[in-house]
Amino acid sequence: xxxxxxxxxxxxxxxxxxxxxxxxxxxxxxxxxxxxxxxxxxxxxxxxxxxxxxxxxxxxxxxxxxxxxxxxxxxxxxxxxxxxxxxxxxxxxxxxxxxxxxxxxxxxxxxxxxxxxxxxxxxxxxxxxxxxxxxxxxxxxxxxxxxxxxxxxxxxxxxxxxxxxxxxxxxxxxxxxxxxxxxxxxxxxxxxxxxxxxxxxxxxxxxxxxxxxxxxxxxxxxxxxxxxxxxxxxxxxxxxxxxxxxxxxxxxxxxxxxxxxxxxxxxxxxxxxxxxxxxxxxxxxxxxxxxxxxxxxxxxxxxxxxxxxxxxxxxxxxxxxxxxxxxxxxxxxxxxxxxxxxxxxxxxxxxxxxxxxxxxxxxxxxxxxxxxxxxxxxxxxxxxxxxxxxxxxxxxxxxxxxxxxxxxxxxxxxxxxxxxxxxxxxxxxxxxxxxxxxxxxxxxxxxxxxxxxxxxxxxxxxxxxxxxxxxxxxxxxxxxxxxxxxxxxxxxxxxxxxxxxxxxxxxxxxxxxxxxxxxxxxxxxxxxxxxxxxxxxxxxxxxxxxxxxxxxxxxxxxxxxxxxxxxxxxxxxxxxxxxxxxxxxxxxxxxxxxxxxxxxxxxxxxxxxxxxxxxxxxxxxxxxxxxxxxxxxxxxxxxxxxxxxxxxxxxxxxxxxxxxxxxxxxxxxxxxxxxxxxxxxxxxxxxxxxxxxxxxxxxxxxxxxxxxxxxxxxxxxxxxxxxxxxxxxxxxxxxxxxxxxxxxxxxxxxxxxxxxxxxxxxxxxxxxxxxxxx
Ligand code: MTE
Ligand code: HPA
Ligand code: MOS
Numbered sequence: 001x002x003x004x005x006x007x008x009x010x011x012x013x014x015x016x017x018x019x020x021x022x023x024x025x026x027x028x029x030x031x032x033x034x035x036x037x038x039x040x041x042x043x044x045x046x047x048x049x050x051x052x053x054x055x056x057x058x059x060x061x062x063x064x065x066x067x068x069x070x071x072x073x074x075x076x077x078x079x080x081x082x083x084x085x086x087x088x089x090x091x092x093x094x095x096x097x098x099x100x101x102x103x104x105x106x107x108x109x110x111x112x113x114x115x116x117x118x119x120x121x122x123x124x125x126x127x128x129x130x131x132x133x134x135x136x137x138x139x140x141x142x143x144x145x146x147x148x149x150x151x152x153x154x155x156x157x158x159x160x161x162x163x164x165x166x167x168x169x170x171x172x173x174x175x176x177x178x179x180x181x182x183x184x185x186x187x188x189x190x191x192x193x194x195x196x197x198x199x200x201x202x203x204x205x206x207x208x209x210x211x212x213x214x215x216x217x218x219x220x221x222x223x224x225x226x227x228x229x230x231x232x233x234x235x236x237x238x239x240x241x242x243x244x245x246x247x248x249x250x251x252x253x254x255x256x257x258x259x260x261x262x263x264x265x266x267x268x269x270x271x272x273x274x275x276x277x278x279x280x281x282x283x284x285x286x287x288x289x290x291x292x293x294x295x296x297x298x299x300x301x302x303x304x305x306x307x308x309x310x311x312x313x314x315x316x317x318x319x320x321x322x323x324x325x326x327x328x329x330x331x332x333x334x335x336x337x338x339x340x341x342x343x344x345x346x347x348x349x350x351x352x353x354x355x356x357x358x359x360x361x362x363x364x365x366x367x368x369x370x371x372x373x374x375x376x377x378x379x380x381x382x383x384x385x386x387x388x389x390x391x392x393x394x395x396x397x398x399x400x401x402x403x404x405x406x407x408x409x410x411x412x413x414x415x416x417x418x419x420x421x422x423x424x425x426x427x428x429x430x431x432x433x434x435x436x437x438x439x440x441x442x443x444x445x446x447x448x449x450x451x452x453x454x455x456x457x458x459x460x461x462x463x464x465x466x467x468x469x470x471x472x473x474x475x476x477x478x479x480x481x482x483x484x485x486x487x488x489x490x491x492x493x494x495x496x497x498x499x500x501x502x503x504x505x506x507x508x509x510x511x512x513x514x515x516x517x518x519x520x521x522x523x524x525x526x527x528x529x530x531x532x533x534x535x536x537x538x539x540x541x542x543x544x545x546x547x548x549x550x551x552x553x554x555x556x557x558x559x560x561x562x563x564x565x566x567x568x569x570x571x572x573x574x575x576x577x578x579x580x581x582x583x584x585x586x587x588x589x590x591x592x593x594x595x596x597x598x599x600x601x602x603x604x605x606x607x608x609x610x611x612x613x614x615x616x617x618x619x620x621x622x623x624x625x626x627x628x629x630x631x632x633x634x635x636x637x638x639x640x641x642x643x644x645x646x647x648x649x650x651x652x653x654x655x656x657x658x659x660x661x662x663x664x665x666x667x668x669x670x671x672x673x674x675x676x677x678x679x680x681x682x683x684x685x686x687x688x689x690x691x692x693x694x695x696x697x698x699x700x701x702x703x704x705x706x707x708x709x710x711x712x713x714x715x716x717x718x719x720x721x722x723x724x725x726x727x728x729x730x731x732x733x734x735x736x737x738x739x740x741x742x743x744x745x746x747x748x749x750x751x752x753x754x755x756x757x758x759x760x761x762x763x764x765x766x767x768x769x770x771x772x773x774x
Contacts, residue, residue, distance in 0.1 A: 004646065004647055004648045005474060005477070005478055005488055005646060005648075006474075006648065007471050007474050007648070007649060007652075008467075008471075008473050008474045008477060008493070009221065009467075009473075018221060019220055019221070020174050020177070020193070020220075020221065020223050021174070021177035021178065021179050021191055021192070021193050021252070021254065022174075022177060022252075022254055024179055024191055026179065026181065026250045026252070027250070029249045029250055030249070030250045030251070030252060031060055031100040031101060031102060031243065031247055031249050031250065031251045031252075032100070032101055032102070032103060032104050032107055032251075032252065032253075033098065033099070033100050033107075033239060033240050033243045033251045033252060033253035034098070034099040034100075034101070034104070034107035034108070034110075034111060034253070035095050035097075035098060035099075035236075035239055035253065035255070035259070035263070036095070036096050036097040036098070036099065036111050036114060037092070037093050037094055037095050037096060037259070037262070037263055038085060038089035038091065038092055038093065038094040038095075038096055039092060040089055040092065040118050040120055040123075040675075040676075041089075041090075041091055041092050041123035041125065041332040041333070041675060041676025041677075042088075042089070042090055042091075042120070042121040042122065042123035042124075042332045042676070043088070043089050043118040043119055043120045043121055044087060044088055044118065044119040044121065045085060045086070045087055045088060045089060045096070045116065045117070045118060046117040046118065046119050047115075047116075047117045048064065048096075048097075048114065048115060048116045048117070049114070049115040050062045050064060050097065050114055052113040052114075052115070053099065053110040053111065053113040053114045054110070055113075056101070056106055056109050056110040056113065057106065058101050058102035058103060058106035059099060059100070059101045059102075059106055059107070059109075059110045060100045060101065060102070060246075060247040060249065061098070061099070061100045061243055061246040061247045062097060062098070062099050062110060062114070063084070063097060063098040063099075063242055063243065063246055064084060064096070064097050065082065065083070065084040065085065065086045067242070067246060068083060068084065068207055068242060069207075069208055069209040069245065070205075070206050070207045070208050070209030070210070071083075071206045071207060071209070072084060072086065072207070073206065073207070074203045074206075074207065074234055074235060074238050075298060075299060075300070076199055076203075076231040076234065076300065076301065077299060077300070077301065077303075077304075078138075078298075078299035080298045080299050081298040081299075081300070081335065083095070083207050083235075083238050083239070083242070084096060084097065084098070088121075089118075090297040090298075090332055091296065091297040091332050091333050091334050091335075091676065092262065092333075092334075092675075092676050092677050092678065093259075093262040093263035093264075093334050093678070094263075094297070094334075095235065095239065095263070096116070097114060098239050098242055098243050099111060099243075100243040100244075100246070100247050100249070100251050123331075123332035123675070123676045124330070124331045124332050125331060125332060125333065125672055125674070125676050126294070126331065127269065127271045127292050127293075127294050127329050127331070128271070129331075130294070130329035130330060130331050131292065131329060135329055135330045135331070136327060136328070136329060136330065137295045137299055137302060137303075137327075137328035137329060137330045138299070138303060138328060140325055140326065140327045141303070141306060141307065141310060141325070141326045141327075141601075141604070142323070142324070142325045142326070142604060143310050143311070143322075143323070143324050143384055143385050143604030143605075144322065144323040144324075144384070144604065145320075145321065145322050145323075145384045145385075145386070146286070146320050146321030146322060147286075147321055148286045148287075148288050148321045148322065148323040149288075151277055151285050151286035151320075151321040152275060152277045152285075152286050152288065152321075154277075155277025155278060155279070155285045155286060156277075156278070156279045156280060157277065157278050157279070157280075157358075157361065158275060158276065158277050159275070159276050159278075159354070159357055159358065159361060159748075160273075160274065160275045160276075161273075161274055161353070161354075161357065161748045161749060162271065162272065162273050162274070162749055163270075163271075163272045163274070163349060163350050163353050163749070163751065163752070164269070164270070164271055164272075164749070164751040164752070165269065165270045165272070165345070165346050165349050165751070165752045166267075166269055166664070166668070166669060166670060166751075166752060166753050167266040167267050167268070167269045167294070167336070167670040168266055168267035168339055168663070168664045168668055168670070169261055169266050169668065169670060169680075169686055169688075170224070170225070170226040170227065170228030170264075170266070170339055171224075171226075171686075171688050172222070172223055172224030172225055172226055172228055172229070173223045173224050174193055174222065174223020174224060175254065175255045175256070175257055175259075175260040176193060176228075176229065176232065176233055176235070176236040176253075176254075176255045176260055176264065177192075177193045177236065177252070177253065177254040177255070178190060178191065178192045178193065178194075178233070178236045178237040178239075178240040178241075178252070178253055179191040179192075179240065179250065179251070179252040180237075180240040180241045180243075180244035180245075180250065180251050180252075181244070181250045182244060182245070182248060182250075183216075185214070186208075186210045186214045187214050187215075187216070188204065188208065188210075188214065188215055188216070188241055188244065188245065189216050189218065190204055190215060190216065190217045190218070190237055190240070190241060191217075191218050191219075191220075192217055192218075192219060192233055192236070192237045193219070193222045193223065193225075193229055193233055193236075194217065194219060194222070194229050194233035194234065194237060194466070195222065195225045195227075195229045195230045195233065195466050195468060195506050195507050195508060196229075196230055196231065196233070196234070196466075196504075196505075196506035196507070196508075197217040197218070197219050197464075197466065197496055197497075197498050197504065198217070198464075198498055198502065198503055198504045198505075199231070199234060199506065200217045200233060200234050200237045201215045201216070201217040201498045203234045203237070203238055204217070204234075204237055204238055204241045207238045207241065207242060208241055208242070208245055215241075215498070216497065216498055216499045217237070217497070217498045218495050218496065218497045218498075219466045219467075219495060219496040219497075220467075220495040220496075221466075221467045221468070221469075221495075222466055222467065222468035222469070223468075223469070224468060224469050225466070225468040225507075226339055226340045226468075226660070227337065227338030227339040227340055227342065227508065228264060228265075228337060228338070228339060229468070230301065230337065230338040230506045230508050231300055231301060231337055231338065231506075232264050232265060232300075232335075232337055235263075235264075236253050236255065239253055240252065240253045257682060257683075258681045258682050261678060261680075261681040261682065261686070262334075262678050262681050263334060264334055264337070265296050265300060265333075265334045265335045265336040265337035266334070266336055266337070266339065266670060267336065267339035267345075267346075267664070268293040268294055268295065268302065268305055268306075268336040268343070268346065269293070269294040269336075270291055270292060270293050270294075270309070270346040270350075271292040272289060272290065272291050272292070272346070272349075272350045273289070273290040273292075274287065274288065274289050274290075274350060274353075274354060275287070275288045276288075276354045276357075276358070277321075278358055280362070281372060282358050282359065282362050282364060282368065282369035282372055282373070283372055283373060284317060284318070284319045284320075284354075284358075284373050285319075285320065285321060286319065286320070286321035286322070287313075287319045287321070287322050287323075287351070287354065288322075288323045288324075289310075289313050289323070289324040289325065289350060290324075290325050290326075290327075291306065291309055291310060291313070291324065291325070291326040291327070291346070291347070291350070292326075292327050292329060293305070293306050293309070293326070293327070293328050293329065293336075293343075293346070294329055294331055294333065294336060295328040295329060295330055295331070295335065295336055296330075296331055296333045296334050296335040296336040297330065297331065297332055297333060297334065297335050298335035299328075299335070300335040300336065300337050301337055301338050301342075302328040302335075302336060303328060304342070304343075304440060304441055305336075305337075305338065305342050305343040306326045306327075306328055306343060307326075307343070307440050307601070308342045308343035308344055308347070308436075308440055309326065309343030309344065309346045309347035310324045310326045310343075310347065310604075311347070311383075311385060311436060311440065311608060311609075312343065312344040312347035312348050312435070312436070313347040313348070313350055313351050313384075314351060314383055314384055314434075315347070315348040315351045315352065315432065315433065315434055316370070316373075316374055316375060316394050316432040316433070316434040316614075317351060317355070317370075317373040317374065317375065318373060318374070318375045318376065318380040318381065318382075319373075319384065320380075322384035323384075324384065332676050333672065333676060338508060340657065340660060340661075340720070340721050340724045341435075341661075341721050341724045341725055342508075342509065342721065344435055344721065344724075344725060345661065345664065345724060345725050345728075348433070348725050348728060349728060349731070349752055352431055352728050352732060353750075355369050355370055355373070356429075356732050356735065357748060360739065360744055360745055360746070363744065365411065366429065366430075366732070366736075367402075367407065367430050370430065370431075370432065371398065374392075374394045374395065374398070374432070375389045375392055375394060375434070376392070377392045377395070385599065385604055385605055385606065385608065386599075386605040386606060386607075387436075387599075387606070387607045387608065387609060389434070389612060390611070390709075390710075391611065391612075391708075391709050391710070392614075393614040393640045393703065393706070394432060394434065394614055394616075396703070397432070397614055397615065397616045397638050397640065397703060398432070398616060400638055400703070401430070401616045401617075401618060401636060401638040402430075404636060404638070404699070404701070405430075405618040405636035405699075407428075407430060407618060410428060410620065411428060414426045414427070414428050414620070418740040422625070423624065423625045423626055424622055424623065424624060424625065425622070425623050425625060425737045425738070425740040425741060426620060426621065426622050426623070426633075426737055426740070427620070427621050427622075427623065427732075427733040427734055427735065427736030427737025427738070427739070427740065428618070428619070428620045428733055428736055429618070429619055429729045429730075429731075429732035429733040429735075429736050430616060430617070430618045430729060431616065431617060431725075431726065431728045431729040431732060432614070432615070432616045433613075433614065433615045433616070433617075433722055433723070433725045433726055434612050434613075434614055435510075435612060435613045435614075435721060435722040435725065436608060436609030436612055437509070437510060437511060437514065437609055437610055437611055437612065437613055437717070437718045438509065438511065438594055438597055438608060438609045438610045439505065439508070439509045439511065440509075440599075440608045440609075442597055442598050442599070442608070444505040444506070444509075445505070445511065445515065445593060445594035445597065445610075446505060446515070446591070446592065446593040446594075447463070447464050447465065447504065447505065447515035447516045447518070447519040447591070447592050448463075448464050448501045448502070448503070448504060448519055448589060448590065448591050448592075449461060449462060449463040449464065449501060449516060449519040449520050449522075449523050449589065449590045449591075450462040450463075450500050450501055450523070450587070450588075450589050450590075451480065451520060451523040451524055451527065451587065451588055451589075451590060452586065452587045453484075453527060453576055453586040453587070454576070454586070455573075455576045455577050455579075455580045455586075456573060456576070457486070457490060457558070457571070457572045457573030457575075457576050458490050458491070458492065459480055459481075459484060459486065459490055459491045459492070460491075460492050460493075460494055461476055461477070461480050461491060461492070461493045461494065461520060462493075462494045462496070462497065462500040462501055463476055463493070463496065463501060463516040463519065463520060464496065464501040464504030464505070464507075464516060464519075465496065465504075465507040465512040465513075465515075465516040466496050466507040466512075467493075467496075468507065470512065470649075470653060470720050471646060471649035471652070471653070472507065472512045472513050472516065473493040474646060474649060475513045475517060475645045475646055475649065476493050476513065476516060476517060476520055477491045477492075477493050478645055478646060479513075479517045479520050479521065479645065479713060479714065480493075480520050480524060482714070483520070483521055483524040483525070483528075483555075484524055484528070484555055484572070485554070485555030485556040485557060485558070485559070485560075485572070486555075486558050486572050487558060490558075490572075501589075509718075509721075510613075510718035510719065510720035510721045510722065511594075511718055512720070513645065513713065513716070513718070514594075514610075514712055514713060514716070514717075514718055515592055515594065516592075517645075517713035517714070517716075518592035518712070518713045519590040519591055519592040520590055521590070521713060522590035522591060522592055523588045523589055523590025524588075524590070525590075526588040526590065527585075527586060527587070527588045528555060529550060530579075530584050530585060530586075531553075531560070531575065531579055531584065531586075532550045532553040533550070534578075534579060534582050534584050535553060535560060535562075535568075535570070535575065536550075536553065536562075538578070538582075539562060539565070539568045552564045555572070558571060558572045558573075559571055559572060560572060560575050594610050595610075595711075596610070597609065597610050610710060610712075611708065611710045611712070611717070613639075613640055613641070613717050613718055613719070613722040614639075614640040614703075614722075615637065615638065615639040615640055615654075615722055615723055615726055616637070616638055616726070617635055617636065617637045617638075617658070617726035617727070617729040618634075618635070618636045618729060619632060619634070619635045619695070619729040619730045619733040620632075620633045620634045620635075620733060621633060621730065621733045621734050621737050622737070623734065623737040623738065623759060623763075625741060625763055627756070627760065628756045628757065628758075628759040628760030628761075628763060629756055629759075630666070630734055630737070630754075630756075630759060631696070632662070632693065632694075632695045632696065632730055633695065633696050633697065634695055634696065634697035634698075634699070635658070635695040635697075635698055635699070635729070635730070636699045636701075637654055637658060637699070637700045637701065637723065637726055638701050638702075638703055639654050639700070639701070639702055639703065639719070639722070639723055639726075640702075640703045640706060640717060641702050641703070641706075641716060641717045641719050642706060642707055642708030642712060642715050642716045642717035643706065643707040643708065643714060643715040643716055644702055644716060645713070645714055645716045647702060650702060650719050651700050651702065653719045653720055653723065654700050654702075654719065654723040654726075655698070655700055657719075657720070657721065657722070657723035657724040657726075658700075658723050658724070658726050658727050659689050659693070659694060659727075660689075660724055660727075661723070661724040661725060661726060661727025661728070662689050662693060662727045662730055663687075663688050663689045663693075663753075664724075664727065664752070664753060665727045665728060665730050665731040665752055665753055665754065666689075666693075666730060666731070666734070666753050666754055666755065667687040667688070667689065667693070667753065667755060667756075668686065668687060668688060668753055669686075669687075669753055669755050670686065731752055731753075731754055734754045734759060735750050735754070735762075738750075738759060738762050738763055738766065739766075741763055741766045741767060741770070742766040742767075742769055742770045743770070745766075745769075746762060746766065747762060747765055747766070750762060
């Protein structure tokens with residue numbers, strides 16, 4: 001297989017020919033949709049008047065909840081999210097009214113004329129207030145093993161603390177967008193930038209009060225989703241559909257960047273409390289966590305995210321006595337949602353803090369503590385939820401990266417540098433990642449496809465996944481080409497369409513190519529079996545039903561031949577013509593469900609994950625002690641992707657995920673004012689990483705000779721999310737650099753993101769401590 005086949009729309013991205021929602025050509029009837037949202041974080045809607053707005057020339061519709069023909073509801077799991085606010089608003093940015101106009105200016109004019117009378121109520125804007133007021137989103141969750149309290153009492157050392165991790169904006173380049181076009185009767189065609197076409201289809205049907213077979217959702221490509229379009233693309237789709245249905249014209253909503261940032265949910269902020277018991281060697285005896293997540297105003301995926309966080313508070317470490325409790329708190333902010341890592345980063349940051357603090361307490365290098373606590377290969381290998389860590393790659397990765405990153409040598413150089421320099425300090429950290437692959441909601445681990453072969457020898461694959469830049473379509477193209485033994489240029493991957501493949505899961509949990517790839521293989525096997533039987537008959541094989549006949553017919557290099565009789569050979573294209581003449585069906589669906597997984601959510605026990613992906617990073621930073629500014633000097637990454645299907649794409653995913661994680665760990669800070677208004681609603685105040693922030697020396701490698709032993713497609717492993725969490729190495733390298741100012745101690749509550757401000761304040765505190773001032 002060609003493991004560096006270029007990304008299928010790479011050229012299209014550069015030339016601008018790749019089609020996004022905004023590029024779809026529509027006739028002159030196209031109307032611009034506008035969403036009017038709440039300016040209050042919490043208020044009663046006493047009255048509203050849309051009459052003046054409706055009179056504006058060019059305005060075709062102004063809708064409130066009263067104009068929704070079906071259900072006023074778009075909650076994906078729990079039905080607690082209204083499509084348009086009724087009597088109350090619960091966050092700034094909540095949709096209240098919809099406008100469809102011929103031009104944007106007319107829409108904005110109409111918006112100004114909408115009269116709303118609010119009665120402001122007290123909002124809850126942070127986790128602490130929610131905790132004080134008992135504003136829980138749902139019942140707490142718990143996972144436990146061993147005897148935590150007793151062990152904490154007897155452990156040689158105990159450390160307690162709190163960690164805050166910040167929210168994060170998805171910052172997809174294409175903001176939320178949807179175009180709706182009516183068909184015949186009640187039919188509606190929805191072109192959406194959604195990671196979950198089937199759910200978008202279901203919710204559009206519900207708000208319109210029609211059936212799912214009347215709604216077709218199509219996704220050509222998404223300009224980045226990162227989890228932000230797993231559920232929240234549904235909203236824009238429902239709003240566009242309502243306007244389209246009301247006006248009988250095509251309607252497109254494409255949110256402005258600032259509106260998108262104000263209206264949509266983010267990564268969940270967490271406030272985590274911990275207590276850890278360990279011995280003089282730094283071996284973990286017991287860990288107790290209490291995770292508190294800021295769910296925002298509605299449930300969305302908060303409990304699944306909390307669950308994944310709880311399942312990742314162990315990260316790469318064996319802890320015999322473990323307890324983790326989790327709560328989602330309800331606040332008056334946009335409903336927080338899926339974002340790359342899906343709670344994993346929040347969970348891992350907590351245990352990595354613990355490891356770092358133990359190292360500082362024992363005055364050892366943190367790698368020693370990490371190494372001692374890594375999951376074992378034969379024993380010490382059962383997680384707190386009872387899954388055995390099989391095919392552990394931690395030790396092999398650790399050995400290789402310690403060498404390739406020259407860790408020991410650089411540790412010494414950095415120590416020398418720090419003694420010689422007063423105003424610049426360097427820091428170094430290695431952090432591991434063990435990430436569970438599978439949706440933790442087990443039934444979601446399924447995928448379907450429809451594969452067509454045409455008589456010119458070309459192949460068209462329809463799969464249920466969505467292409468969002470992660471390279472899924474390219475991998476699918478490679479898989480289909482390899483299975484049929486044809487060159488990849490014969491294979492085209494279609495836009496995802498709910499009328500071709502129904503009832504799909506979201507493209508999420510990094511499992512898009514694992515699952516859709518297997519379903520493609522399954523469909524192609526069906527077609528190949530039909531072809532092989534027919535060819536065997538044509539070639540006068542004796543027993544066409546004997547399995548050995550099928551295995552002797554080989555599909556390779558654009559030909560089909562019988563390996564036992566090399567003269568029996570036909571080009572793939574000629575064979576397809578022949579099959580058509582012989583009335584053989586050249587189209588098949590395919591299906592896949594991940595085998596052997598399942599767990600009891602209530603007991604918190606079982607096997608939620610099909611396998612784990614591992615990786616490690618070593619990062620080195622330099623900090624300007626006077627300004628708090630840091631520079632990332634070098635990062636080495638060694639990532640386990642099994643046997644890579646496409647190394648170019650996989651390395652791109654590792655780099656992209658790491659840099660996105662870097663943003664979460666360092667510069668991306670979300671702030672709301674005391675009334676719940678988002679203050680950081682554009683790139684001038686919200687700082688995502690730029691080219692300047694990429695490590696000056698960036699060495700990304702995939703672990704070699706490492707096929708995935710479990711039966712994944714072509715022995716590959718998922719790659720989309722795991723490397724995100726490698727950026728914790730930068731966060732801890734910064735902490736390490738700061739610690740060089742003092743006695744390798746840093747205030748325990750070193751939070752995340754480590755912004756310039758956080759760094760400078762930590763340094764100042766440490767300087768005062770050194771001077772004995774505090
Ligand atoms: N890469 C790009 N370029 N754009 C994206 O939106 N999303 C990430 C990851 N990589 C994303 C991305 C997230 S959150 C997930 S879950 C996976 O891709 C989803 O795709 P996959 O399952 O096919 O890996
Ligand atoms: N990851 C991503 N999305 C999800 C998950 C998950 O584990 N579960 C439900 N939606
Ligand atoms: Mo990714 S957060 O599972 O869409």
